[in-house]
Amino acid sequence: AAWELLTELDATAGDAVDAVLTHPFLRPWLVRRLARPGTPDDDLLPALAVVAAVLAGVDTVVEVPTRGDALVLPTLGRLTLAGERTATVRTVAGGLRVRAGSVERVFPLDGDAPARVGWQPVRRAPVVGAALAIEDVDPERNCYGQPVAPTLDEPAAVALGRTLARAWRVVHRDVPAHGAALDTGLRAVVPLAPNAGAPLRSATAREAFGAVAVTQTPDAEALAVLLVHEWQHGKLGALLDLYDLVDPTSTVLIPVAWRPDPRPVEGVLQGVYAHLAVAEVWHARAATDRPDARPAREHALRYRDWTRDAVDALLGSGALTDLGERFVRRMRHALEGLRADPD
Structure with missing residues (x-):
């Protein structure tokens, strides 16, 4: 039934289905499901059908399996339903009517509606020019190779949202082209679990295009650098899904200045693409x-030199495809704009 509903909505409300299918954490679920076929309670299609119906404004009824102790509706939120294996979800104007066992509850989806017991909505950061989710609800967000934070309480979520909004403005101030890239593609930020030994951390997951993970910080200037850095990784990961930039048979390892160990060619490519953008951020700050401005100049020179040396090593490695060589040469050309020491 869920597949049929999605098919119908795709024909009549394609934008709603597209919004669901481009949710960053759908692909991690698909990759995991293909590798290890799951049990019925791991079937995400009914929940996706509900979300698509909500976005399309279509009234429908769907039987949705719970995941653990909760009904999870990607991009919308999570409803705690202890002890229930399924829930009957009816989409109604402005909200959801959920029946689990003998209990029925109504949940408005208006962001200004008062909180309901057990319902944890996906919250949004108040960034200008984009719709950015603070994703601390979806169980598939745990795909970054380091612990993610549990669901934030309201003050913490508000604080992170405000810092993200300030960081967004900082990116547009320093590197407008990268700000436009964030506006266009970044849809979700996942809070990482705090770590006193590494208070500023960030990560990208190749499978979760459209999302990055960051630690919670009040420092908008630092967060802006992390967002630019990680979104470079996200964009390049998507490009590498579509095109071969590196010879897949290559076993070449390249020493780089930012790591103690030699790196495979694709790892170096990821590093230089991210570091080029970081160098551009610091270069812009140094010119103010x-x-x-003085520490920014030091950072700008360091990242520029790291990137230049690694780009030259890539071009001399013999491990790039023709398209990969063209791509790296464009990066080398972009570095020319950073040759002069920032004043």
Whole structure:
């Protein structure tokens, strides 16, 4: 039934289905499901059908399996349903009517509606020019190779949202082209679990295009750098899904300045693409009269030199495809704009 509903909605409300299918954490579920076929309670299609119906404004009824102790509706939220294996979900104007066992509850989806017991909506960061989710609900967000934070309480979510909004403005101030890239493609930020030994961390998951993970920080200037850095990884990962930039048979390892161990060619490619953008951020900051201009200049020169040396090593490695060589040469050309020491 869920597949049929999605098919019908695809024909009549394609934008709603597209929004569901481009949810960053759908692909991690698909990859995991293909590798290890799951049990019925791991079937995400009914939940996706509900979300698509909500976005399309279509009234429908879907039987949705729970995941653990919750009804999870990607991009919308999570409803705790302890002890229930399924829930009957009816989409109604402005909300959901959920029956689990003998209990029926109604949940408005209006962001200004009062909180309901057991319902944890996906919250949004108040960024200008984009719709950015603070994704601390979807169980598939745990795909970054490091612990993610549990669901944030309201003050923490509000604080992170405000810092993200400030960081977004910082990116547009320093590197407008990268700000436009964030506006266009970044849909979700996952909070990472705090770690006193590494307070500023970030990550990208190749399978979760459209999302990055960051630690919670009040420092918008630092967060802006992390967002630019990780979104470079996200974009390049998507490009590598479509095109071969590196000879897949290559076993070449390349020493790089930012790691103690030699790296495979694709790892170096990821590094230089991210570091080029970081160098551009610091270069822009160094060219101002702000108090941080001097340390920004040092960062700009470091990242520029790291990137230049690694780009030259890539071009001399013999491990790039023709398309990969063209891509890296474009990066080398972009570095020319950073040759002069920032004033």
